[in-house]
Amino acid sequence: MKSKLLIVLAKEWKDALRDKRAMALLALFVVMYPLMIGFMLNRIISRSTTPEREGIELTVVGAERAPTLMTMFKQKNINVHASEPLTEDATGALLRTRKTVGLLKIDAAFSENYAAMRPARVELWFDSAVDNGHKLDEVEDVLRKYGTAVASARLLAHGVSPVTLMPVAVQRYDTGTSASRSGVLIGAMMGSFFVPVFMFCLSTAVDGTAGERERRSLEVLMAQPVRAAQLIGGKILCGTALAAVGFGLELMFAHGILKWLPLEEIGMSWRLTVADLGLVYLTTLPLCLFAAAFETALAMNAKSFREAQSTVSLAVMVPIIPAVIVPTLDLQTAAWMYDVPVLSQITLLRELAKGQALGLLPYVQAFATSLVAGLACYAFAARRLGSEKYVLSV
Amino acid sequence: MIEVKDVSKTFGAVRALDGVAFTARDGQITGLLGPNGAGKTTLLRTLVGLLQRDSGSIAVDGVDPAAEPLRVRQNIGLLTDQFGLYERLSTREYLTYFGELNGMAKADIRSRIAEVAALLGMDDILARRSKGFSQGQRIKVALARTLLHRPRHLLLDEPSRGLDVMSTRALRRALEALRADGCCVIMATHVMQEVVHLCDDVVVIAKGRTVAQGTPAQLCERTGISNLEDAFVSLVGEEGIVA
Numbered sequence: 001m002k003s004k005l006l007i008v009l010a011k012e013w014k015d016a017l018r019d020k021r022a023m024a025l026l027a028l029f030v031v032m033y034p035l036m037i038g039f040m041l042n043r044i045i046s047r048s049t050t051p052e053r054e055g056i057e058l059t060v061v062g063a064e065r066a067p068t069l070m071t072m073f074k075q076k077n078i079n080v081h082a083s084e085p086l087t088e089d090a091t092g093a094l095l096r097t098r099k100t101v102g103l104l105k106i107d108a109a110f111s112e113n114y115a116a117m118r119p120a121r122v123e124l125w126f127d128s129a130v131d132n133g134h135k136l137d138e139v140e141d142v143l144r145k146y147g148t149a150v151a152s153a154r155l156l157a158h159g160v161s162p163v164t165l166m167p168v169a170v171q172r173y174d175t176g177t178s179a180s181r182s183g184v185l186i187g188a189m190m191g192s193f194f195v196p197v198f199m200f201c202l203s204t205a206v207d208g209t210a211g212e213r214e215r216r217s218l219e220v221l222m223a224q225p226v227r228a229a230q231l232i233g234g235k236i237l238c239g240t241a242l243a244a245v246g247f248g249l250e251l252m253f254a255h256g257i258l259k260w261l262p263l264e265e266i267g268m269s270w271r272l273t274v275a276d277l278g279l280v281y282l283t284t285l286p287l288c289l290f291a292a293a294f295e296t297a298l299a300m301n302a303k304s305f306r307e308a309q310s311t312v313s314l315a316v317m318v319p320i321i322p323a324v325i326v327p328t329l330d331l332q333t334a335a336w337m338y339d340v341p342v343l344s345q346i347t348l349l350r351e352l353a354k355g356q357a358l359g360l361l362p363y364v365q366a367f368a369t370s371l372v373a374g375l376a377c378y379a380f381a382a383r384r385l386g387s388e389k390y391v392l393s394v
Numbered sequence: 395m396i397e398v399k400d401v402s403k404t405f406g407a408v409r410a411l412d413g414v415a416f417t418a419r420d421g422q423i424t425g426l427l428g429p430n431g432a433g434k435t436t437l438l439r440t441l442v443g444l445l446q447r448d449s450g451s452i453a454v455d456g457v458d459p460a461a462e463p464l465r466v467r468q469n470i471g472l473l474t475d476q477f478g479l480y481e482r483l484s485t486r487e488y489l490t491y492f493g494e495l496n497g498m499a500k501a502d503i504r505s506r507i508a509e510v511a512a513l514l515g516m517d518d519i520l521a522r523r524s525k526g527f528s529q530g531q532r533i534k535v536a537l538a539r540t541l542l543h544r545p546r547h548l549l550l551d552e553p554s555r556g557l558d559v560m561s562t563r564a565l566r567r568a569l570e571a572l573r574a575d576g577c578c579v580i581m582a583t584h585v586m587q588e589v590v591h592l593c594d595d596v597v598v599i600a601k602g603r604t605v606a607q608g609t610p611a612q613l614c615e616r617t618g619i620s621n622l623e624d625a626f627v628s629l630v631g632e633e634g635i636v637a
Binding site for chain 2: 004007008011014015018019212215216217219220222223224225226227388391392
């Protein structure tokens with residue numbers, strides 16, 4: 001004779017697979033997260049691999065009045081496009097096309113003022129609504145340097161050392177690499193791998209408890225010769241199985257995408273072998289149990305299907321928080337991290353992706369703590385289902 | 395045989411059962427009559443061990459549902475006043491599920507489904523999923539589930555509601571067959587005609603107490619009223635005055 005728990009599991013499984021909406025949601029989550037992560041990483045990679053200065057385009061009116069300035073632009077890889085004088089509207093229109101970073105207008109009186117050592121006016125027109133990054137800064141930097149060079153030459157002509165104009169000499173060093181800059185983002189992405197685990201079992205958890213209660217089939221079920229622990233256990237196991245299958249598919253899909261992306265370009269890596277993945281999957285199985293048990297324990301107490309849905313969707317945020325927040329805190333990997341469900345699996349995956357050898361302990365920690373949390377939720381749900389108070393509310 | 399002695403149950407300040415006592419014998423259909431709120435649902439839930447009584451004793455074939463609920467349930471078919479089916483399962487799958495929960499073997503379930511379906515006249519809906527079933531079809535499926543594991547005791551809460559004439563007759567035939575088999579049937583109902591036609595014994599309860607037990611004829615005799623419905627009103631009314 002089959003165990004009652006397996007009978008309940010088989011029925012719930014059949015029921016869940018026939019729920020087209022839930023299955024569509026599951027398929028969506030399987031595909032969505034790996035695709036999203038792949039897409040974002042791909043953007044980071046393509047941004048960091050394109051040359052820093054791909055050439056800055058600058059339109060100049062009256063370029064012939066300041067030939068030295070034009071030469072300096074050219075040296076800084078800024079392409080100067082000479083233009084006829086433009087009206088204000090035409091200037092605006094030109095800037096909106098984004099073909100040029102700015103428009104430099106050199107006054108007709110420029111040469112005269114320059115020769116007379118009066119401030120020679122140039123106008124820099126730009127559209128601040130267009131994000132040009134540092135390109136405009138570079139144009140301005142050249143203008144500043146040009147001014148300094150002219151001033152130095154004039155001072156020198158008066159017998160004053162131009163060094164007096166530079167009381168402070170700033171030398172800048174940037175130690176940031178594109179990899180460390182994207183580290184936080186990548187950590188958050190790893191975290192979001194585990195979010196779907198909580199989504200895969202959600203509809204079963206709600207449907208098998210609050211749904212049954214609302215459809216009035218729960219009382220009959222409870223009056224069968226089945227222990228409450230077996231009844232709720234079968235339902236929780238069904239959610240666990242769904243989460244496990246969903247996560248397995250998601251992991252394989254993600255593995256394919258991450259293997260294919262040239263992550264080395266941004267100093268990241270995905271050095272997981274199939275055996276590593278198998279271990280990560282194994283340590284995630286008790287997390288699936290925890291997700292299903294946690295959601296079932298919550299959903300069974302809701303008064304209606306809708307209430308259960310909203311409560312559970314909200315409450316699911318709690319275990320997901322470490323998945324999203326902790327990576328952004330930029331903490332050093334520590335042993336305690338392997339004791340927190342969800343966070344433990346994320347940390348494991350991140351360390352493995354880096355190619356770290358971990359030893360057995362972290363796996364055991366991650367497995368055991370999630371299992372304990374899952375069993376605690378299961379025990380609570382079983383106790384609750386068997387209580388008289390619950391019977392009265394059915 | 396179900397023996398209930400002085401069972402009481404309180405929920406906070408409400409006394410849902412207040413010393414209810416009766417005996418339902420094998421091979422008899424015992425009607426359970428009582429106004430709404432008399433404690434019928436609480437009584438049925440206590441009988442299958444879903445609720446624990448505060449005092450008194452219950453024996454279902456000598457087994458106490460409070461002590462061994464699973465053993466008692468194994469031998470009881472319960473039809474509640476409200477029940478839902480599983481929309482994504484066919485009738486056959488639904489019945490198989492409950493057959494398995496009651497520990498029946500696969501082959502036994504298959505042959506038993508055929509028997510029950512013939513008894514209730516529901517062959518046409520066996521392969522269909524229950525989405526869109528009429529009230530009559532739903533109650534037939536639920537009844538089939540109740541009878542499937544050949545329980546010696548049946549607790550039926552208004553089994554004929556929503557049934558058309560043909561189905562009511564089918565139900566009546568089914569209950570008579572079970573009685574002939576020696577089953578102990580307790581049927582809560584509000585239809586006096588049904589009580590007169592089917593019940594060998596009637597238990598009238600009001601406010602959680604047994605007001606009277608006897609055959610329909612005995613109840614009429616006791617109240618001196620020839621019409622059972624009027625007799626029932628009089629019995630419940632008496633109790634109302636006492637309380």
